[in-house]
Amino acid sequence: MKQRKNYFRWILVIGWMVVIFLFSNDPADISNEKSDFIINLVNILGIDLNSTLGELANFIVRKIAHFTEYFILYLLVFNALRNDFYLRKALIISLIITFIYACSDEIHQIFIPGREGMFRDVLIDTLGGVFALVIISLYKKFRGKVTKKSC
Known part of the structure; x- marks a missing residue:
């Protein structure tokens, strides 16, 4: 059962990598349309990014998307590795995989x-x-302190 869970975790990692690949595979005009869609969605929520940020709105939305995609990738990779390595090693290997995939x-x-x-x-x-x-x-770190104090 434990091995099946780990396979599933790696399937999530690979699935997310495919999502990133598909976003990256969009030509510039389609990618811009997706960013504009997000800007319009945020505008509906009452935050007018275009009037606040002007020409930078599209750029900032794209960079936030980059950051978020790889934040999620790191979490998924770490989740797949955490039972096979000590914490520090899993943290570092996850970052290396994230960096290599970004490259x-x-x-x-x-x-x-x-x-x-x-x-x-x-x-x-x-x-x-x-x-x-x-x-x-x-x-x-915080969870460890809370657990120790409750004993």
Whole structure:
């Protein structure tokens, strides 16, 4: 049963990698349409990003998407590794996998019309992973203190 759970965790990782790949596979005009859709959705909620951020709105939405995609990827990879490695090693390996996939994603984008691979995006993607690492580390540290105090 434990092995079946681990297979499922890796299926989630691979599935999310496919989602990232599919987003990256969109030509620039389709990617911009998706960003504009998010901007309009946020506008419906009462926050007018275009009037607040102007031309930067689309750029910021895209970078937040990068950060979020890789934040989620890191969490999924960590979840798949956490039972096979000590905490610190699982945290580091998860970050390495996140970084390598971010690099491969940017290389992939070089071949998509209107898109380009940017090292800046690799950094943003990796920061999403680092943020997830910090949250997990703080959670484990805090949870450990609460457990010790309750004994």
